[in-house]
Amino acid sequence: MAMTLNDDQNMLRESARDFMASEAPVTHFRKFRDMGCKDGFSHGLWKQFAEMGFTGILIPEAEGGMGMGQIEAGIVLEEIGRNLSPSPFLTTSVAAVEALKLADKAMRDRWFPGILAGETVIGIAIEEGVKHRPEKIACVAERSGNGFRLTGQKQFVVQGTSSDMLIVAARTAGAVGETDGLTLFAVDKDAAGLSMEATRLVDSAMAAHVKLDGVQVNADAVIGDVDGGWAVLSKMLDAGRVGAAAEMVGVGTGAMDMTFDYLKTRKQFDRVIGEFQALQHRAAHLYGEMEGARSIVLKAQSLMDEGHAKAELYVAAAKAKAGLACNLAVREGVQMHGGIGMTDEYDIGLYMKRDRGLNEFFGDAYYHADRVATMNGY
């Protein structure tokens, strides 16, 4: 396909851009941060997302959604990133929906309506250590009664305590380090033996440390195949990764635009500082990095939507590149803003914090560069 957005996609971009700028701009984020909101996002805004059709953007049309692909989800995510709009969109409408699309009809019927209505939030309980290592999942699911008993712990479950259901990856067979033998479960938030400790992150998002102490689930809680969870997990992770990359394109572009505006207005030595070549060259270099990130993210999204064999490689490269470029944008942003870049009053620092969170989400740039090397045969 052509590496440009079509008319429908451009229309979606415009409506998402208008919506986020008016309903969920940075002031909205600040308001919820400053009130110490336990969810870290507004349920009212999540409902508005639903009214716009965003929450079901990846849900098939036959099941009430918009039946769109990663490019369209990424368009919404870019605007979320640009405005730092806090919402469960990435975890619930992108990652969780991609996993649930591979679940049986009963499970989809149970969760899709709530997602479509903007009432349901789903947490992704994958991580067990401080770095993303999905193949090292040690959480155990033993057969018990008509289902399984889950024992273990999870970390960095974004919006965990606000979630109605957690998608938990656990080992039903095989050894730690193997991709075979994993199974994904839909675990209800009220399940006995499930406990969570909410913690606020640097970007004011809420995440949970989760304990699973012999949590009993029925066989129908399995998403996909028993022992074959890697297929579902990979699809969910790749959707989350390319989504996070798209959001980082938005965060980085937002930070970059704000910084370029500042270079054109701030005066020192009787000159607008954007006249200085030392800053112009860094600005132009940054622009090139962000343009590159935007391109590889679009390429990865379109390959995923095509079901192309190379999609996995490009998703890894896109997550890595978007992470590196967005990180450069926020670092240059704070530096070029000078002293006020260090103040809480100015927004640029908020972009720096959001970048850090997104860079860690589902594997950082180094993790994904390593995967690129492996997939490239060395």
Added chain:
Amino acid sequence: MSDLETFRAEARAWLEENCPAEMRTPAKGDEDVCWGGRNFVFQSEAQKLWLERCVAKGYTVPDWPKAYGGAGLSPQETKVLRQEMAKLGCRSPLNSFGIWMLGPALLKFGTEEQKVHYMGQIARGEIRWCQGYSEPGSGSDLVSMQTFGEDKGDHWVVNGQKIWTSYADKADWIFCLVRTDKTNKYQGISFLLFDMETPGVTTKPIKLISGNSPFCETFFDNVVVPKHQIVGELNRGWDVAKYLLGHEREMISGMGGDGGVTSIGAAMKAVLTEEPVLRAQMALFDVENLTFRAHGERFMDEWKTGKAHPAYSNLMKYVGTELNKKRNELVMSIGGTQALEWESERSNGGSKARNWLRTKANSIEGGTSEVMLNVVSKRILEMPGA
């Protein structure tokens, strides 16, 4: 089957039938590449045959109109043809500054007569062209050039010197920037074409750090150029030159015959496995490389639909050339002491070292990286100041 898929099948069938087996292997260095021209000596019968067949089909310049020696293919068809050539490993039948640079300028600025005559010669590989732009005192500040053409009624008499003229010693004709009005800096330059065998033209190769001499100094001593050999209007040659530099930047930034996405890491696995820091550098390079290829693809799609910023090729030139230098640094590091060998057959005549040194010019020729960043900053980002 869509029209494009029908074309793909036809193109593939034609290539399979017409591209000789020897022309489906990579060229063995610069001497093995077909440049055409009056004095070109074919390296093999296959090379000659491949050129002749492509000329007959219009495939040396597939996207040029048929009247000027092309095949009249659409941009999409041209892309498909290149993809199919890459899949079969077909060499380019003809490399030429005429194809890459002069042709597009003639198409935009030339008269009908010039298009038929010069573009036809280029398409058939009959005339090899060189470019006379830079002068000893005019590098990044190209518009300060001094080579002067004195008006003598029906012709100019050109005096001056050019430098960094690629393959001037092998070229048949030159497209050359000549000052025709000393009172107007930008609108005092004309774009002239003339035969390198004209009396008064001499060339002197410049030996580079790679040990090779792809560039020359070119001297003009009372060279007579007839008036009809001008492209575009008198004193408006800078417009032609700028347009052409855009093409040169695309060409330099678009290096890598197979689309360039194939990693060089796999072939170096033994070294990379033992050196994790080097492997990490290679991995990060691959991320940048995949990014650049996707970026180039997006740029071309936006360019074709008129959505790209007119100065965007400057950005691609900057990113592409810096990336190519990085690639060659890695090739040298991975190659170790073997890559230091300068003459041996084992090292293919020091090809790694020579290529590595050659790439250092990528970010200088056709506009330095620093000038590219200036242009991006001012024209795309609209940063203030002169």
